[in-house]
Each structure stands twice: as structure tokens, then as C-alpha cells.
Amino acid sequence: MIPYRGRHSAKQFIRNKPVRFGYKMWMMCSADGYPYNFSLYCGKEENRKEPLGTQVVMNMLQPVVNKDEHVVFFDNFFTSHALMVNLTKKGVRACGTIRDNRTGKCPLMSKKDAEKKERGSYDYRSDDVVLCARWNDNSIVTVASNYYGISPMQKVNRWVKKEGKKNIQQPYLITMYNKGMGGVDVCDQMLSTYRPRLRSRKWYWNIFAQLLNLSIVASFRFYQYVNPTSEVSHKDFRRDIARTLIRIQEPRKRKGGPTSTVPKAIRYDNVNHFLEQCPQGRCILCKKNTRLSCVKCEKRLHKGCSALFHKK
Known part of the structure; x- marks a missing residue:
């Protein structure tokens, strides 16, 4: 979110965001927060024939040349069975959490039955294109992927009631999702740490400041990539x-x-x-x-x- 409290038709209000008022910006970032692509959300399009999340993912991936060399991660706002099938046709590997009404009627164990199982239990189904897995952790987690599978099973340390800390099993696609997800949040955190404060109410100044701030964050991440032994902090940079x-x-x-x-x-x-x-x-x-x-x-x-x- 780009903070803005003036009047503009593209301004959004999202209650659960740290920045509730402002412009919504779609972003595609690496796992460490390097921004690859972004797009401003300008409102509902009349000629849109597919869900908003699907359209955003496909637009973000357009500049990517070698799509088979990357794995894309996204949360349940974007993920659907139809999107996974579409990405498979285009040679894009993907993984993301998914909502129950977007699994393409996948016959997974219901959440109520999964909650009765012991912690670490899981259930999965596959149609040879998309695999959906449901895992019992603190809450029930459902993940879909057209690339990762269940095996090799991983071990994670969790607190189990009346048993203390215990190693429980975790499906492989959930482990990879935890490693690959969160780059946009890292980039957003770096942007908000030293965000330029503008007192002007002109709608374009906040967007200009965001783009300038974004270029500095990208430069800092690239500097760290070129100089892996450097101890220069974000502030010193x-x-x-x-x-x-x-x-x-x-x-x-x-x-x-x-x-x-x-x-x-x-x-x-x-x-x-x-x-x-x-x-x-x-x-x-x-x-x-x-x-x-x-x-x-x-x-x-x-x-x-x-x-x-x-x-x-």
C-alpha cells in the first residue's frame, strides 16, 4: 500500500493493512525482497473475463523470459485450481496456499475431520497436474502446487499439548512454500522503514516518492548480491x-x-x-x-x- 489520504478515484481502504488508506500496488519480488515487477491497481476493469488474482499473476509474469527456471509463490488471494492449470500450460512452476472454494472440488479431508487428527497429520490428492495437500499444524493449512509433492517428508519442531516439544512431519511442498514466500512483505518492510514523508496532497507525489524509495531498496539488494561480504546496513547505504x-x-x-x-x-x-x-x-x-x-x-x-x- 502507498500511503495517501487525499481524494482520488484509485484510493483504496483495506481495514487489516498496516497502511489502511492509499493506493494498492501489486508486486512480484524475490524471496529476499528484491522487486522484479509491480503494477498499480486502478480499479475494476469492465472487460475482465477471469478472476482478479489470476489476472494479476499472469500480468506479473509477462516480462519473465525463462519461466521454467523459476518457481512462483503466492497466497490464497491468488491461488486457484484453474490458475495452476493455466500456469502448467505455460511452463510456470508454482505453489501457494488455497481456499476451500477454489480447489476445483478436490476431495480432501474436511477441516473438521482434520482437526480431530493428531498434530502433523496430512491428506493430499492429485489429478496429475495439480497436487493439493492439507496439513494439521496450529491451524489447518491447505497448499496447492503444480511442481512440488509430498515427499521427501520434512521434520519440524512444534509444541504439542501434554507432550512438550516434538518433531512432527511436514509435507515437502509446505516446507518450500515457507522458504519461498514472504518476499513482498520483506520489500514492504524495507520501504516503510525509511519512507519519505511528504506533506503535499497532490496524488502523484506519493506515487513518485514510492517509486524513488523502491529504486533505492532494489539498489541495496543488488549491492548485497554483488558484495556478499559487505556489512553496510540499509541506513548507511x-x-x-x-x-x-x-x-x-x-x-x-x-x-x-x-x-x-x-x-x-x-x-x-x-x-x-x-x-x-x-x-x-x-x-x-x-x-x-x-x-x-x-x-x-x-x-x-x-x-x-x-x-x-x-x-x-
């Missing part, structure tokens, strides 16, 4: 972007006081780091007097120290 953008502007005259550190994006880019004459001062590395400074970093450096300072 945003601060480095801000410092870099400030450095691009014309330099201002200093009024004394301590100097700020040079952002890594500028310090190690190996572009236009030339030395020029300046008033005498301390070298940033060796602390000895020098009359040279870097044009771009605005730090005093000797010729020998310059190569060391700009080397990562």
Missing part, C-alpha cells in the same frame, strides 16, 4: 547515496570545523582524482604538511599518499 549526491553539486566554502568522510562511491571510482595546489595543511593519511589536495575528494594528500587513499 542510503546515507552514502545522499552524501554522493551532495558531492556532485558545486563545492561550498568551508567555515572551519571537522570535515566529513569521503563517500566510498566517490573515493574509489578512479575518475578525475587530480592533485592541485592549495594552502598548507595536514595530509589525511600521513598527517604531515602538504600543499596538494585532491580536486574531487577535497582532501589534502601527498603524491604518494594519493594512490593509497584512492585504492580500495
Whole structure:
């Protein structure tokens, strides 16, 4: 949800959301929260011939080239037997929780009978295209998939009444659903952590701020993928972007006081780091007097120290 409390025909009200008023945005993300595709919900379409959840999933998957190399996960708002069959025809592997009225009349054990069974019990049916499984956990969970199956059975640790902690069996498709699901929630959490606050009531400013915020989240996830050993936090990454953008502007005259550190994006880019004459001062590395400074970093450096300072 994109927060917005002004007046617009596309504004939504969803009671159970953390952001109740605003624009609804459909998103497709990786398991770690990297956004792949998104679409703004503008209201009901008159010429729609299929359920909304099915239409959203098919539209989100249009840019995907090698569909057989990915597995798509979604919750029970989208999942239906017809959608699973349609995705199978297009070569898309999928898995998701499903509501009872969308299983295509699958003859699974009823929820009342499943609740009477011991914790960890399960039931499943398959028509050779879609497999539906019902598992007894804290509550009854029903999952459908056109790719994963029941085996190999997994073991999970649960608290069982009068028995304490106990390892119970869990079908494989539910294990994979728990691993693959939740990327959109991770992305939404990162977006809300440092969301720009705009006081304007113009409808387009909140959408613009959301897209700008989304691009930073995507950049941070890509940075973590390229630099897996980096310990830069999300906040520090945003601060480095801000410092870099400030450095691009014309330099201002200093009024004394301590100097700020040079952002890594500028310090190690190996572009236009030339030395020029300046008033005498301390070298940033060796602390000895020098009359040279870097044009771009605005730090005093000797010729020998310059190569060391700009080397990562």
C-alpha cells in the first residue's frame, strides 16, 4: 500500500493493512525482497473475463523470459485450481496456499475431520497436474502446487499439548512454500522503514516518492548480491547515496570545523582524482604538511599518499 489520504478515484481502504488508506500496488519480488515487477491497481476493469488474482499473476509474469527456471509463490488471494492449470500450460512452476472454494472440488479431508487428527497429520490428492495437500499444524493449512509433492517428508519442531516439544512431519511442498514466500512483505518492510514523508496532497507525489524509495531498496539488494561480504546496513547505504549526491553539486566554502568522510562511491571510482595546489595543511593519511589536495575528494594528500587513499 502507498500511503495517501487525499481524494482520488484509485484510493483504496483495506481495514487489516498496516497502511489502511492509499493506493494498492501489486508486486512480484524475490524471496529476499528484491522487486522484479509491480503494477498499480486502478480499479475494476469492465472487460475482465477471469478472476482478479489470476489476472494479476499472469500480468506479473509477462516480462519473465525463462519461466521454467523459476518457481512462483503466492497466497490464497491468488491461488486457484484453474490458475495452476493455466500456469502448467505455460511452463510456470508454482505453489501457494488455497481456499476451500477454489480447489476445483478436490476431495480432501474436511477441516473438521482434520482437526480431530493428531498434530502433523496430512491428506493430499492429485489429478496429475495439480497436487493439493492439507496439513494439521496450529491451524489447518491447505497448499496447492503444480511442481512440488509430498515427499521427501520434512521434520519440524512444534509444541504439542501434554507432550512438550516434538518433531512432527511436514509435507515437502509446505516446507518450500515457507522458504519461498514472504518476499513482498520483506520489500514492504524495507520501504516503510525509511519512507519519505511528504506533506503535499497532490496524488502523484506519493506515487513518485514510492517509486524513488523502491529504486533505492532494489539498489541495496543488488549491492548485497554483488558484495556478499559487505556489512553496510540499509541506513548507511542510503546515507552514502545522499552524501554522493551532495558531492556532485558545486563545492561550498568551508567555515572551519571537522570535515566529513569521503563517500566510498566517490573515493574509489578512479575518475578525475587530480592533485592541485592549495594552502598548507595536514595530509589525511600521513598527517604531515602538504600543499596538494585532491580536486574531487577535497582532501589534502601527498603524491604518494594519493594512490593509497584512492585504492580500495
